[in-house]
Amino acid sequence: MSEKNKDQKNKKILDAEEFYQKGLxxxxxxxxxxAIESWQKTVELNPDHFEAWYNLGNAYDIGKGDIDKxxxxxxxxxxxxxxxxxVMYNMGNACRENGDQDRAVxxxxxxxxxxxxxxEAWNNMANSYSMKGEAAKAIEFWKxxxxxxxDKxxxxxxxxxxxxxxxxxxxxxxxxxxxxxxxxDSYEVKRLLNTxxxxxxxx
Numbered sequence: 001m002s003e004k005n006k007d008q009k010n011k012k013i014l015d016a017e018e019f020y021q022k023g024l025x026x027x028x029x030x031x032x033x034x035a036i037e038s039w040q041k042t043v044e045l046n047p048d049h050f051e052a053w054y055n056l057g058n059a060y061d062i063g064k065g066d067i068d069k070x071x072x073x074x075x076x077x078x079x080x081x082x083x084x085x086x087v088m089y090n091m092g093n094a095c096r097e098n099g100d101q102d103r104a105v106x107x108x109x110x111x112x113x114x115x116x117x118x119x120e121a122w123n124n125m126a127n128s129y130s131m132k133g134e135a136a137k138a139i140e141f142w143k144x145x146x147x148x149x150x151d152k153x154x155x156x157x158x159x160x161x162x163x164x165x166x167x168x169x170x171x172x173x174x175x176x177x178x179x180x181x182x183x184x185d186s187y188e189v190k191r192l193l194n195t196x197x198x199x200x201x202x203x
Contacts, residue, residue, distance in 0.1 A: 015045050016043075017046075019038045020042040022034075023035045023039040023052070024055075026038055027059065032064055035059045043056065050077055050084075053073050053074070054073070054077045054087055057090065058090060061094050070094060074087050074090065074091055088114075089107070089121060092108045092121070092124060092128075096131070101128040101129075105125055108121045108124055118148075119146075119152060122144045122145035122148065123142065123152070125141050126139070126140075126155075130162060135166060142158055142159040143159070146159070153182070156175045157175070157192075160172045160176050160192065164195075167203065169197075169199065169200035169203065176193040
């Protein structure tokens, strides 16, 4: 590569970074359109800018609700870093929130294969299985999440709700009590516990 070409390439990379920083500023001000415009310019100038593709996907997903464009960008990011957990995690979340639980599970499985101690991925995979109506799988993966993070409020709560739904009242009560050991003032859990006890008494 000639010196001139090197200089042109370096200038493009510097300009790309400037647009990337502008995009971050727009994102901080909840300006999705401004962020998208800036990061589009970033990847036009530097197609190997992983963070721009990643954030562009997030902006399309969260800021615009455009999951197709989000996935285009996230897939570009994965071409640069094929095993990036954050990208796969966001893809899983986007699928789950858009009702595609089978696809969500696929991405969460990739995350836990790469990072077996990622309790959020186990928890969200359990949520997807629960939404698919596969209670046994959901319970299995919530328990796995709790092995990793035993004091996680949300996971115990989800597990308690599922046991209540299955009319496994004693197990549901155990889940509520686990939460109350760490969060004794949780009105939400106390209310759930009262409901479970009432249902158990009338069963």
